[in-house]
Amino acid sequence: MRTYDFVIVGGGSAGSALANRLSEDPGTSVLVLEAGRSDFKVDPFIHMPAALPIPIGNRLYDWKYESEPEPHMNDRRIFHARGKVLGGSSSINGMIFQRGNPLDYERWAADPGMETWDYAHCLPYFKRMETCRAGADEWRGGDGPLVLERGPATNPLFGAFFEAAQQAGYPLTDDVNGYRQEGFARFDRNVNRGRRWSAARAYLHPAMGRRNLTVKTLALTTKVRFEGKRAVGVEYTRFGRQHSVTAGEVILCGGAINSPQLLQLSGVGNADDLARLGVPVVADVPGVGEHLQDHLEVYIQYASKQPVSIAPGLKWRNRPKLGAEWLFLRKGLGATNHFEGGGFVRSNDDVDYPNLMFHFLPIAIRYDGTQPAGIDRGGHGYQVHIGPMYSDARGSVKIRSTDPREHPALRFNYLSTEQDRREWVESIRVARDILNQPAFAPYNDGEISPGPSVETDEEILTWVAADAETALHPSCTARMGVDELSVLDPLDMRVRGTDGLRVVDASSMPYVTNGNIYAPVMMLAEKSADLILGNTPLPAADAPYYRFRDGMPLYPDPSLSQGESE
Known part of the structure; x- marks a missing residue:
């Protein structure tokens, strides 16, 4: 049985970034398991920006989730597209690049134990990951993998x-x-010279020539394997055959729906819920699948x-x-x-x-x-x-059975x-x-x-x-924090009650940000790569940012230019 230093479950947005960063050391072996297909370079439905409606709702690209009947929306089931392809949702989304507001990260950092996730500590990673074609400055990066064109x-x-x-x-x-x-x-967009510039194109494909990086598509991970409380590998199916692989570390990057689903299938979650389904409990972590947020x-x-x-x-x-x-x-x-x-x-x-x-x-x-x-x-x-952007409605992701192919129950409570x-x-x-x-x-x-x-x-x-429809920003279902309902240690992204298991994706966010969530997820992956590798974090930035309560008017006089109003 082949052993890897890191097995990354999910070749989507966060998984692509982590695969690149973790495999930079040629002595570190990395395996990426992606349940979907490859984002073939000749596929216009992915790479032509205007073709974005075509992959959404298409089983060849999309997990095609839907919610439980939403009681405050006439019991409608709300369709949720999630990318099932290399690049994940970054290969089928609207390509809008929004970091969120600096005060989003101040909100993150205000929770106990989250001090290193404030704007000053996140901004350097936003800058490291991007090439902003509109120009680099103290807020924007100029030589990162993610190319951003201004509309x-x-x-x-x-x-x-x-x-x-x-x-x-x-x-x-x-x-x-x-x-x-x-x-x-x-707006900034993930478009590079007329082509969608997904996480896979920015991070994963440039690294796939490395001998220490293996990427397997059409590989559905069905379970994290444990010895006691320690994750030692995963099981997955590919072309109808069951496979098992051993890992020094397992990192889940399946997103806010798939990651909590796989944790629960593997015995990590609310012990009472798991017992009702006959899932052997590895760790009682009641926050898994809770705190679901969306726009x-x-x-x-x-x-x-x-x-x-x-x-x-x-x-x-x-x-x-x-x-x-x-x-x-x-x-x-x-x-x-x-x-x-x-x-x-x-x-x-x-x-x-x-x-x-x-x-x-x-x-x-x-x-x-x-x-x-x-x-x-x-x-x-x-x-x-x-x-x-800041609904206080909270929902959940819960498995219905032990079958990994059955979609979990999604309750958003819109x-x-x-x-x-x-x-x-x-x-x-x-x-x-x-x-x-x-x-x-x-x-x-x-x-x-x-x-x-x-x-x-x-x-x-x-x-x-x-x-109303979802804006396709599910998040926060395996959130960072130190309270009883948190799932991840914010200092290293480890899952509470386990060893050798981490989660890095939209589920890791403690609160949804006020915009499209792709950019925050990529920042989170960049920062988490340093935490996982034990690297010295990038030094905190001191760039200022706008706060209207610091003596600024509610809204400047529209007859004035921006410079005059400030």
Whole structure:
């Protein structure tokens, strides 16, 4: 039986980064087990940015999870896409790169034992991992594996959106990942010269030529093997055959759903829950699978008076041209994820930093490619994706059986709290306020979704319950901390009550950040690599960041430039 120093379960975002960093020492052997297929370089559905709707919901790329009936959303089962391919969800996501707010990490660090996860200690790892094409500075990196291109946002609808935000009293900002997140700006994207730049392309493939790194796809890990409390390897199936491998360390990187599922299948979790399913208990860690957090979102869609949206370019008759432009020139509509701009604002005076995120699109369309009623196929429109970032609703991930192929029960409890419902009403009103400013007058041909019939607080919440979708940011189900419901030691990412077993992925986060979670997961993987290897951590940064409560106005006078307001 082959023995490796490290076995990494999951070749997704965090797993790709860890595989690269842990295998840099040629004397360290690393095995990556990925349940999905390879992200073949010739696969346009992965590598063409505009093709992002195609892998989502496709069993060849997607785990295709769904929630239990959500009691506050008409008992709807909410579909959850998760990448089942090298690169994981970074190979099928919207390619939006958002670090979150610096105060997210101050919130992390405020918990006991989490002091080294503050912004000052996380920023150096954000910088180490990125090449920001917009320019490196004290907040942004310039020579890391992750290449980030700033969205051009040249469509006139983006111009109207940014102007409307200012007319509504919200500022612009130079960089939502820099000194000030709060405000509206062009967004960073994981796109490199017209191609999706996933974690696998950035980290894993450049390392796969190393003799000490082995990557096996189509390998479903079914169990972590233990001797007593120590993890000594894993079992996995590949091409219908059962395999076993021995490891000095096992690192789970399956994400916020798969990692707690595998822990529970292996006997690590709530002892009472495991006993009911007949799973022998290795370690009673009741926090495994608990504390589930996510972002819910809706699309607010408007018809456009003028033919300026990108809808015609996406018609079937124009797709051969779109494909050829991308294939031969890496340009055109195929080379963008279309999420080229947006912003972050506060919906009320009680929050210390933005609790709403906007993604603007110069087209009215859903993730599955369908257009709303009221717009003819290929007709012109525009939309924002909007939703609260800090819902206090908490859910869980629990296995239903001992069969690793059976999806676990996912309970998110969306809209279950007073805060969540209040901020949902606020978010819709803020979005409408922006979209009905004078800057949109040349384009605004009326709200299509939810439409003018949805106005009162009750009507808004009824519509959200019927129409909202996940923003695909499940997290926090094996969180770091030192309290009884934490799962991981924040100093080394080890699973409580075990030895030789760690978890590094979105499940490790103590609280979800206020944005897309890919960037925080990659930072977490970079920092965890040093913790696992025992390296001296990167020195803490001293870069300042914006806090409106430090004597700053709630929102600067929109008639002033950013420099004048600060």
